[in-house]
Amino acid sequence: MSNTRIEPRTLPGFMELLPEKQQIFEKIKSVLEEVYRLYGFAPLDTPVLEYSEILLAKAGGETEKQIYRFNKGDTDLTMRFDLTVPLAKYVAQHAPDLTFPFRRYQIGKVYRGERAQRGRFREFYQADIDIVGDGKLSIYYDAEIPSIIYQILTRLGIGEFVIRINNRKVLGGFFDMMGAKERTTDILRTVDKIDKMGREKVVEELKEQGLSKDACDRIIDFVGFRGSNEEVMAKLEGLSGQNEQFDAGVSELKSVLSAVRAFGVPEDHFSIDLSIARGLDYYTGTVYETTLIRHPEIGSICSGGRYDNLAGYYTNRSLPGVGMSIGLTRLFFILNDMNYLSDAYRAPEDVLIIPMTQEITDAISLSSKLREEGIRTQIYLEEGKFKAKMHYADRLAVPFVLFLGEDEIRENALSLKDMQTGNQVKCTISEAIVEIRKKIAESEKQTPVHM
Amino acid sequence: MSNTRIEPRTLPGFMELLPEKQQIFEKIKSVLEEVYRLYGFAPLDTPVLEYSEILLAKAGGETEKQIYRFNKGDTDLTMRFDLTVPLAKYVAQHAPDLTFPFRRYQIGKVYRGERAQRGRFREFYQADIDIVGDGKLSIYYDAEIPSIIYQILTRLGIGEFVIRINNRKVLGGFFDMMGAKERTTDILRTVDKIDKMGREKVVEELKEQGLSKDACDRIIDFVGFRGSNEEVMAKLEGLSGQNEQFDAGVSELKSVLSAVRAFGVPEDHFSIDLSIARGLDYYTGTVYETTLIRHPEIGSICSGGRYDNLAGYYTNRSLPGVGMSIGLTRLFFILNDMNYLSDAYRAPEDVLIIPMTQEITDAISLSSKLREEGIRTQIYLEEGKFKAKMHYADRLAVPFVLFLGEDEIRENALSLKDMQTGNQVKCTISEAIVEIRKKIAESEKQTPVHM
Numbered sequence: 001m002s003n004t005r006i007e008p009r010t011l012p013g014f015m016e017l018l019p020e021k022q023q024i025f026e027k028i029k030s031v032l033e034e035v036y037r038l039y040g041f042a043p044l045d046t047p048v049l050e051y052s053e054i055l056l057a058k059a060g061g062e063t064e065k066q067i068y069r070f071n072k073g074d075t076d077l078t079m080r081f082d083l084t085v086p087l088a089k090y091v092a093q094h095a096p097d098l099t100f101p102f103r104r105y106q107i108g109k110v111y112r113g114e115r116a117q118r119g120r121f122r123e124f125y126q127a128d129i130d131i132v133g134d135g136k137l138s139i140y141y142d143a144e145i146p147s148i149i150y151q152i153l154t155r156l157g158i159g160e161f162v163i164r165i166n167n168r169k170v171l172g173g174f175f176d177m178m179g180a181k182e183r184t185t186d187i188l189r190t191v192d193k194i195d196k197m198g199r200e201k202v203v204e205e206l207k208e209q210g211l212s213k214d215a216c217d218r219i220i221d222f223v224g225f226r227g228s229n230e231e232v233m234a235k236l237e238g239l240s241g242q243n244e245q246f247d248a249g250v251s252e253l254k255s256v257l258s259a260v261r262a263f264g265v266p267e268d269h270f271s272i273d274l275s276i277a278r279g280l281d282y283y284t285g286t287v288y289e290t291t292l293i294r295h296p297e298i299g300s301i302c303s304g305g306r307y308d309n310l311a312g313y314y315t316n317r318s319l320p321g322v323g324m325s326i327g328l329t330r331l332f333f334i335l336n337d338m339n340y341l342s343d344a345y346r347a348p349e350d351v352l353i354i355p356m357t358q359e360i361t362d363a364i365s366l367s368s369k370l371r372e373e374g375i376r377t378q379i380y381l382e383e384g385k386f387k388a389k390m391h392y393a394d395r396l397a398v399p400f401v402l403f404l405g406e407d408e409i410r411e412n413a414l415s416l417k418d419m420q421t422g423n424q425v426k427c428t429i430s431e432a433i434v435e436i437r438k439k440i441a442e443s444e445k446q447t448p449v450h451m
Numbered sequence: 452m453s454n455t456r457i458e459p460r461t462l463p464g465f466m467e468l469l470p471e472k473q474q475i476f477e478k479i480k481s482v483l484e485e486v487y488r489l490y491g492f493a494p495l496d497t498p499v500l501e502y503s504e505i506l507l508a509k510a511g512g513e514t515e516k517q518i519y520r521f522n523k524g525d526t527d528l529t530m531r532f533d534l535t536v537p538l539a540k541y542v543a544q545h546a547p548d549l550t551f552p553f554r555r556y557q558i559g560k561v562y563r564g565e566r567a568q569r570g571r572f573r574e575f576y577q578a579d580i581d582i583v584g585d586g587k588l589s590i591y592y593d594a595e596i597p598s599i600i601y602q603i604l605t606r607l608g609i610g611e612f613v614i615r616i617n618n619r620k621v622l623g624g625f626f627d628m629m630g631a632k633e634r635t636t637d638i639l640r641t642v643d644k645i646d647k648m649g650r651e652k653v654v655e656e657l658k659e660q661g662l663s664k665d666a667c668d669r670i671i672d673f674v675g676f677r678g679s680n681e682e683v684m685a686k687l688e689g690l691s692g693q694n695e696q697f698d699a700g701v702s703e704l705k706s707v708l709s710a711v712r713a714f715g716v717p718e719d720h721f722s723i724d725l726s727i728a729r730g731l732d733y734y735t736g737t738v739y740e741t742t743l744i745r746h747p748e749i750g751s752i753c754s755g756g757r758y759d760n761l762a763g764y765y766t767n768r769s770l771p772g773v774g775m776s777i778g779l780t781r782l783f784f785i786l787n788d789m790n791y792l793s794d795a796y797r798a799p800e801d802v803l804i805i806p807m808t809q810e811i812t813d814a815i816s817l818s819s820k821l822r823e824e825g826i827r828t829q830i831y832l833e834e835g836k837f838k839a840k841m842h843y844a845d846r847l848a849v850p851f852v853l854f855l856g857e858d859e860i861r862e863n864a865l866s867l868k869d870m871q872t873g874n875q876v877k878c879t880i881s882e883a884i885v886e887i888r889k890k891i892a893e894s895e896k897q898t899p900v901h902m
Contacts, residue, residue: 006508008544008765011526014498016541018548019555026494038822040800040829043477047465047574048499048560049519057457068500068528070521072564075462077519090467093459097469099846101833103799104470109499113523123498133833140811140832147819262815314459348554349491360591364713368598371489378491381591382552382584395550 013114013122015329020346020397025332027345027448028156029107032127032326035151036105039144041129044104046086048111052076055085057313066112079111083128083325091132092314100134101141107328119337121329130323132310137320139252142286142306143259145324149290149302150265152326157342157447160293161301163265164273167253167286168305170236171277173246174222177239178215185281187211191223192277199224223275229257232272249285256286284308288324294451298334302326335449343397344446349376350436352398354389356405363404366414366429373433375440393419399439402432464565464573466780471797471848476783478796478899479607480558483578483777486602487556490595492580495555497537499562503527506536508764517563530562534579534776542583543765551585552592558779570788572780581774583761588771590703593737593757594710596775600741600753601716603777608793608898611744612752614716615724618704618737619756621687622728624697625673628690629666636732638662642674643728650675674726680708683723700736707737735759739775745902749785753777786900794848795897800827801887803849805840807856814855817865817880824884826891844870850890853883 010016017025033043052069055078068079080086083106091102107127114120129148131141146163153161175187190205197205199220206216225235236250253272260270278287285306292298304324311319335341351370355363363379370377378398380389393401403415408426416432417424418439427435461467468476484494503520506529519530531537534557542553558578565571580599582592597614604612626638641656648656650671657667676686687701704723711721729738736757743749755775762770786792802821806814814830821828829849831840844852854866859877867883868875869890878886 005766006504006764008505008540008762009502010540010544011498011500011502011528014500016497018545019493019495019553022494022496025496037799037827038825040803040827042470042799043473044470045473045476046467047462049462049465049562049574051460051462053457054459068521068523070519072519077462089459089461093461094469099843102470103829111500123500136833138832138834143815144830144832151822259811259815262812264816264819311459314457316456348488348493352491360710361713364594364710365715368715371602374489376488376491378554379595381589381595382587383589392550 011122012116013120015121015123015333019348021336021341023345023348024341024448028332029125029127029328031155031448032107032152032328033105035148035155036129038151039103039148041103041105044087044090044106045108046080046083046090046106048079048109049077050080050086050089052078054089055080058085066114068111068113081112082110083108083126084130087128087130087132088311089314091319092311092317095134095315095317100132101137102132103129105129119330119333121333124327124329127326127328128323130321132319132321135318135320137322139255140259142252142256142322143263145288145304145322146260146270147263147265149288149324150269153290153302155447157449158292158451160451161269162291162293163270164276164289164291165253165256165260165270165286166273166276167249168277168283169245169249169285170253170274171223171249173243173249174239175219176245177243178211178219180209180211180215183209187219189277191219191275194220194223194275225274229267229270229272232274233257252285278303278305282307286322295338301331340449340451342446342448342450344443345448347397347399349378349396349398350440351375351377351400351402352393352396353377353379353402353404354393355379355381356403357409362409366402366404369429370433375433375436399443400436462573463567464571466572466574466784470799472787472792474797474799475792475899479783480576480578480779482606482899483558483603483779484556486599486606487580489602490554490599492554492556495538495541495557496559497531497534497541497557499530499560500528501531501537501540503529505540506531509536517565519562519564532563533561534559534577535581538579538581538583539762540765542770543762543768546585546766546768551583552588553583554580556580570781570784572784575778575780578777578779579774581772583770583772586769586771588773590706591710593703593707593773594714596739596755596773597711597721598714598716600739600775601720604741604753606898608900609743609902611902612720613742613744614721614753615727615740615742616704616707616711616721616737617724617727618700619728619734620696620700620736621704621725622674622700624694624700625690626670627696628694629662629670631660631662631666634660638670640728642670642726645671645674645726676725680718680721680723683725684708703736729754729756733758737773746789752782791900791902793897793899793901795894796899798848798850800829800847800849801891802826802828802851802853803844803847804828804830804853804855805844806830806832807854808860813860817853817855820880821884826884826887850894851887
């Protein structure tokens with residue numbers, strides 16, 4: 001053992017939680033998994049490390065700067081910076097063995113060497129789903145994504161949110177009508193910044209891109225239009241018949257909207273928002289963002305869209321798809337920071353057994369019986385004073401403590417203490433199980449987020 | 452889009468599974484998690500990347516060679532190569548906020564740049580549990596570990612295994628009696644190789660370490676002694692009274708054995724094996740290995756032990772603990788390779804709905820109803836020929852297909868096809884739910900491994 005100790009510390013930008021918070025994080029993750037599975041998505045797990053050549057096939061300057069890339073022997077390696085590029089590689093590589101539409105979810109850590117600042121993470125979880133078709137993919141799959149977002153956020157306890165839906169063809173077609181066909185991507189990028197920069201600056205930037213004052217105004221009025229879903233659709237249909245791309249987008253949007261309703265998403269939880277573009281070349285049709293109504297400043301917590309071709313860098317097979325991603329680490333950080341996390345899930349067990357005798361065989365048998373009933377049971381095996389044992393129970397925040405002393409063993413009973421109420425009763429094992437189960441059922445009804 | 456395509460491929464030594472296998476992997480992982488939670492272990496998640504200084508505080512030559520280490524800016528980083536060093540760092544760093552005994556489980560990927568060969572992985576899952584005390588930890592916790600191993604392997608469907616238990620103090624004390632006190636670690640390392648090298652070579656190596664012929668023989672007879680747990684204990688007790696360390700080890704072993712029985716581990720699933728040493732300086736008391744009875748050649752699938760001090764490199768706080776680790780990726784690879792994996796869990800959904808009409812609103816509503824009942828439901832939204840749709844269902848290996856045509860919609864019914872038997876019946880939604888639930892319950896009774 002060396003005499004100079006090394007100060008134990010974690011890298012900045014790497015989230016490491018205390019046990020109570022980790023419990024809640026796991027609960028949130030499990031809600032996502034549960035919903036993804038309910039919709040028949042298959043789990044996928046790809047390596048954290050890949051050949052740099054593979055991960056960086058598409059990447060541009062910003063990505064290159066932010067990645068963790070290094071050599072091991074002769075091999076140029078990169079840590080994955082998202083779950084989309086690995087999916088593209090996976091589908092291209094394994095296409096003959098996959099069944100299309102291929103539906104996968106993946107919840108995993110990704111790495112970006114961003115400038116460290118509060119709430120920005122260099123290692124963070126993404127939770128992605130994608131539906132990938134072979135050559136084609138029905139537009140109705142685009143409606144499944146908002147339904148999944150709705151289920152997840154509702155089950156988490158995030159009640160007040162709106163899923164904003166748009167279609168890149170609608171935007172692109174409209175810009176084409178405004179005489180800015182070639183610059184669709186630039187305009188989309190500029191328009192995407194309207195919330196951050198304000199109208200004035202966006203107009204200026206658009207003018208620099210060669211648009212007339214009139215076209216700028218019409219574009220900004222268009223993307224700024226607010227109204228019910230019916231009103232927006234009416235406005236769009238009023239503009240139809242002038243541009244093929246526009247009309248195709250409007251028709252897609254209409255199909256998506258009707259199917260989103262069929263999926264049971266309440267009307268006040270989704271809205272067509274013509275200002276949504278997602279600042280990426282990648283998307284080609286439907287796009288989504290999800291905003292917390294009371295916290296629009298956070299930005300989108302759940303985004304995605306439709307793309308024409310997932311894996312063009314790896315295969316000539318046409319693989320259109322639709323998907324979305326949740327930045328789980330960031331979302332958790334925000335919810336925790338704003339005190340929206342519930343305490344309901346913080347204890348790692350339902351019961352702590354405290355043996356009150358030297359001989360612990362009976363207490364151990366009792367712990368096995370409870371576990372057979374699916375009750376998460378810890379048995380405290382340290383010797384020591386009663387006060388120390390109760391202090392341990394208090395700090396664990398365990399809902400129940402079971403005492404097993406000589407009296408209890410003789411009477412084939414136990415003492416059950418409800419740590420929340422302080423009530424303590426002597427009862428049989430079966431009675432205790434009923435009590436404990438009642439409380440577990442209650443806490444399972446609680447959402448991990450209270451908002 | 453570039454014209455030269457990059458061949459999609461995965462790094463050698465990095466496991467990437469097809470969806471059906473991934474499903475089974477996830478099922479196995481969830482059994483581990485379930486058991487860890489039943490015993491009241493809290494989940495832990497630490498970064499994959501840490502300061503090299505932290506991870507390599509203890510590491511020697513072999514570890515240094517195998518690690519993934521690189522610089523990002525001025526920071527010297529290493530990818531974790533196990534989950535024990537990150538635990539040590541975590542406990543030392545957060546000790547004031549933890550409750551001791553601190554019980555955590557962690558299932559995560561670790562990285563070792565080993566020479567690539569079949570069945571060796573450079574990225575692999577470890578599934579660890581540890582119980583860490585503050586200054587002290589009751590010997591009875593050592594008995595909890597075999598109980599957990601027993602539960603996990605039994606629930607997985609790996610019925611024929613034996614948990615081999617030994618105590619380093621027993622070995623060390625005995626070697627001391629043989630006049631080899633100073634060289635305990637060397638001897639343990641040598642003896643640990645007896646299965647690989649054979650008795651002759653081990654004797655030779657021991658002699659080179661300065662032991663007499665007689666001492667060598669007695670040591671090898673001692674570690675090679677086979678018998679029932681009672682017989683081994685009797686042998687050990689016959690040697691007591693000569694060495695303090697030995698006696699302490701025998702007493703610990705006795706306590707562990709009686710508590711393992713109290714935890715309900717059947718007598719034929721654990722045995723004292725005096726040849727087990729675990730080739731690490733790390734362990735100081737109880738040690739475990741777990742062997743598949745029909746496949747001893749695989750070696751231990753589940754190992755661990757008791758250590759005196761978890762985090763001496765980071766803190767002067769004494770943190771004794773006991774734990775074990777499962778090399779999940781390797782175990783999965785072996786079970787798959789030997790065809791022991793069950794097919795029961797390979798479909799990502801319970802039901803595939805195939806709409807037989809142009810209008811899909813009813814089919815979508817049906818899918819929502821099934822999901823509300825907890826049934827994993829995929830709805831097939833592509834247009835196309837019936838044959839193509841059935842081909843999709845076949846390839847998915849989904850247990851049930853639900854058809855919804857005009858007749859069914861008019862009659863408020865559906866057609867339910869059991870894909871295993873080929874039976875198809877027209878029935879109500881409620882009847883279908885009963886049928887589907889019956890099959891889910893059946894498949895949930897199946898273990899992911901058939902051995």
